[in-house]
Amino acid sequence: MKKDTVCRLCSSCCPVEVVLENDRLAGAVRKSSLPPGERASCPKLKAAADIVYSPERLKTPLIRAKGASGFREASWDEAMGLVAEKFHYFKEAYGPESVCWLRGMAADWGAPWDYVNRLMNLFGSPNTIGNGSVCHVAREMAHVLTYGAMTAPDQRHSRCVIVWGKNDRDTNPAAYEGIYHAKSRGATLIVIDPVRTRLADMADIWLQIRPGCDGLLAMSMIHEIIDNRLYDEAFVEEWTVGFDPLKETAAAYPAEVVAGRIWLDPDAIRSTARLYATLGPASIIEGNGLDMQLNIFDNTRAVCLLRGLTGNLDRRGGDLIPQPIPVRNLQMKDRLPQDVKPITCDYPLFNEFHETWGRQVQSCVIDAILDEKPYPVKMLMVQSANPVVTMTDANRVMQALKRLEFMAVIDPFMTRTARFAHVVLPATSCFEKTQLNRAFLRNNPVVLQNQVIDWVGDSWPDWKIIFELARRLGLEKEFPWQSAEEAIDDQLAPAGITVEMLRQNPSGIRIEEIAYEKYKTKGFDTPSRKMEFYSETLKKHGYAPVPTFDDDAENRISFYDQRDGFPLIGISGARSRCFTHSQFKFVPYLARLEQECVIDIHPADALEKEISDGDTLRVETPKGHIIMKARISDVVHPGSIRIAWGWGEFRPDYNLNNLTDDDRRNPVTGTPSNRSFMCRISKATS
Numbered sequence: 001m002k003k004d005t006v007c008r009l010c011s012s013c014c015p016v017e018v019v020l021e022n023d024r025l026a027g028a029v030r031k032s033s034l035p036p037g038e039r040a041s042c043p044k045l046k047a048a049a050d051i052v053y054s055p056e057r058l059k060t061p062l063i064r065a066k067g068a069s070g071f072r073e074a075s076w077d078e079a080m081g082l083v084a085e086k087f088h089y090f091k092e093a094y095g096p097e098s099v100c101w102l103r104g105m106a107a108d109w110g111a112p113w114d115y116v117n118r119l120m121n122l123f124g125s126p127n128t129i130g131n132g133s134v135c136h137v138a139r140e141m142a143h144v145l146t147y148g149a150m151t152a153p154d155q156r157h158s159r160c161v162i163v164w165g166k167n168d169r170d171t172n173p174a175a176y177e178g179i180y181h182a183k184s185r186g187a188t189l190i191v192i193d194p195v196r197t198r199l200a201d202m203a204d205i206w207l208q209i210r211p212g213c214d215g216l217l218a219m220s221m222i223h224e225i226i227d228n229r230l231y232d233e234a235f236v237e238e239w240t241v242g243f244d245p246l247k248e249t250a251a252a253y254p255a256e257v258v259a260g261r262i263w264l265d266p267d268a269i270r271s272t273a274r275l276y277a278t279l280g281p282a283s284i285i286e287g288n289g290l291d292m293q294l295n296i297f298d299n300t301r302a303v304c305l306l307r308g309l310t311g312n313l314d315r316r317g318g319d320l321i322p323q324p325i326p327v328r329n330l331q332m333k334d335r336l337p338q339d340v341k342p343i344t345c346d347y348p349l350f351n352e353f354h355e356t357w358g359r360q361v362q363s364c365v366i367d368a369i370l371d372e373k374p375y376p377v378k379m380l381m382v383q384s385a386n387p388v389v390t391m392t393d394a395n396r397v398m399q400a401l402k403r404l405e406f407m408a409v410i411d412p413f414m415t416r417t418a419r420f421a422h423v424v425l426p427a428t429s430c431f432e433k434t435q436l437n438r439a440f441l442r443n444n445p446v447v448l449q450n451q452v453i454d455w456v457g458d459s460w461p462d463w464k465i466i467f468e469l470a471r472r473l474g475l476e477k478e479f480p481w482q483s484a485e486e487a488i489d490d491q492l493a494p495a496g497i498t499v500e501m502l503r504q505n506p507s508g509i510r511i512e513e514i515a516y517e518k519y520k521t522k523g524f525d526t527p528s529r530k531m532e533f534y535s536e537t538l539k540k541h542g543y544a545p546v547p548t549f550d551d552d553a554e555n556r557i558s559f560y561d562q563r564d565g566f567p568l569i570g571i572s573g574a575r576s577r578c579f580t581h582s583q584f585k586f587v588p589y590l591a592r593l594e595q596e597c598v599i600d601i602h603p604a605d606a607l608e609k610e611i612s613d614g615d616t617l618r619v620e621t622p623k624g625h626i627i628m629k630a631r632i633s634d635v636v637h638p639g640s641i642r643i644a645w646g647w648g649e650f651r652p653d654y655n656l657n658n659l660t661d662d663d664r665r666n667p668v669t670g671t672p673s674n675r676s677f678m679c680r681i682s683k684a685t686s
């Protein structure tokens, strides 16, 4: 028997067809419009049954046993009773804001996030904190402040595609298929990445940029385009504000001045700018390579400006302003007492830039626990996150978790983070629950993630855990729903869509046909109703109104001031096709496909340090060290190494975040430089 759903084993949200045998998941296939031989495959999906029925799955709630380091099994009634009791206790003892809810990875960036916000707002705590400071939300804010919404590339119809800090061949099969489709129709592919990825191998032009320097490149391209009058004069004239200040600012970044600073050739910058401006329609697919940089905000904004300058904004084959589904905002933020500031109060613009995002600077959770700034957090709920492995400066994170008075973790697996918990609540996998995903709410069409198998063991889906907790906190009136379906119908009511309708339309329901140049009737969703090269809002908040980079912007990288002792640039990642961050290392099929985590080191650096392929290396920064095997490879630039990501769950001394630095952050988005940092290597003795 076959059933339709959406896979959420990573954030790509692929619509899939699941094969069931005796009501058990036996296999799953990604839906694709490409012929079978050309489809991108996903090893994680192939391993779906191994993941879902893994012996490692948590099957019952666990409570830390008194006086011992282990856990004992408990009923849901007892475990939920204890969590609710702690909510009440900390509210009484320190105020509701001393309770914080930390949400992790994209697996659950769906409606369950709205439910948690609702619960916490009604409870009285503003501290529902996401990880958007390190994932795409920080970038999203740069888009929103420039033209009102985060664009979606229409690469299938592009004649020129720039992939900027993204590796869709390994991270997003549907997006990759779009690039493949465009390329096979003759589009020019440009990849901007400090590493020669499998996608860069397919490119017509690969710009091996110095890590963290994307804004300088974008400004240099802007200058080239303006200087040669290659911009879309009609669009700029009618639909933008601040062209003159942009022109003036960009004049400081001619290719011949910028190129050497960012490891590129001036002609490569010029020809990239010309191709992008003249080969339209052209799209820019940006990714996580722009995230987690100290310059993230201005870097991304500079890239965004290119889209409008060249008239590629909201144009077929360019980058489209999305057409979101109208939904009911479930978060009930108006019920939150106005006088309680969130722990992310140092980032006011990031807190408020979006109606349902916001409060996304995850590092603030650690500040509040350890430094009690702006006030102490005493109790932490962790949902779908593994901060011991994935948050910046792992040692600081572990110190914080030890300091907490109470922590509950909601996860299908016993992670390194869950081992610090007082209560562990077993969550179901994505195939065991029905939910809406934000990916489909933010743009047409909406596709439903369906429950296709029974809950494994005594695990519960996230929605049920949250609804049940809400009831125990006295919020039964505000959480009247008895099932995921009821809550989804409620949320989708403004769109006139129901779960039943979605089930009858497994490819999704489109509310509006795709439309281009929508700004011509509606304007852009910015204060000026135009695209803002120059932002008064940013100026008012004390940030640069036009992206600006000072004379040593290329050196804005962790530990650069200690480069004498730490002379190499360490690059985090990239993601592996086989794993999602810290997940799935225990699955035998995936572990066979990718047996080792490695450091890629350039042959020239290896020669100088007498390092051979397979040698065990020690990588150090002022924050800590890791151990990994060397792979000699010219995919990296001399002077930089690429370090495998996510392996800290498998072995603590593989934890890349032992190396990262949370002391310096982007002032707008609170983003630390997890992506790149100065480091040193030596051969390990053991």
Ligand SMILES: Nc1nc2c(c(=O)[nH]1)N[C@H]1C(S)=C(S)[C@@H](COP(=O)(O)OP(=O)(O)OC[C@H]3O[C@@H](n4cnc5c(=O)[nH]c(N)nc54)[C@H](O)[C@@H]3O)O[C@H]1N2
Binding pocket: 103, 104, 105, 106, 107, 108, 131, 134, 135, 136, 288, 383, 384, 385, 386, 387, 390, 391, 392, 410, 411, 412, 413, 415, 427, 428, 429, 430, 462, 572, 573, 580, 581, 582, 583, 645, 656, 657, 660, 674, 675
């Ligand atoms: N140095 C460095 N740091 C990084 C990154 C990097 O590249 N370099 N990447 C950053 C980015 S972009 C991200 S998104 C974060 C990711 O950080 P995390 O969100 O911590 O990532 P995961 O390791 O995927 O952890 C997700 C957890 O959710 C659990 N889970 C899976 N499905 C469900 C579910 O349906 N319900 C519940 N309750 N739990 C579930 C998994 O078992 C796993 O333990 O890491 C960030 N940190």
Ligand SMILES: Nc1nc2c(c(=O)[nH]1)N[C@H]1C(S)=C(S)[C@@H](COP(=O)(O)OP(=O)(O)OC[C@H]3O[C@@H](n4cnc5c(=O)[nH]c(N)nc54)[C@H](O)[C@@H]3O)O[C@H]1N2
Binding pocket: 010, 011, 012, 105, 106, 135, 136, 164, 165, 166, 167, 168, 170, 171, 172, 192, 193, 194, 195, 197, 209, 210, 211, 212, 213, 214, 286, 287, 288, 289, 290, 293, 571, 573, 574, 575, 576, 577, 578, 579, 580, 581, 675, 676
């Ligand atoms: N298989 C798999 N898929 C995933 C995930 C996963 O863990 N595994 N995670 C999901 C999540 S949460 C996310 S956020 C996405 C991320 O999806 P992607 O953005 O595709 O993430 P990465 O693989 O980190 O690729 C980013 C690219 O940026 C490059 N890069 C590094 N530093 C720089 C820089 O300074 N400038 C530029 N221009 N490029 C740079 C890296 O070399 C890498 O090739 O993937 C999602 N999909």
Ligand code: SF4
Binding pocket: 007, 008, 009, 010, 011, 012, 013, 014, 030, 042, 043, 044, 045, 171, 172, 173
């Ligand atoms: S890329 Fe693979 S793991 Fe991620 S959602 Fe798609 S099918 Fe699932």
Ligand SMILES: [Mo]
Binding pocket: 106, 134, 135, 136, 288
């Ligand atoms: Mo992410």
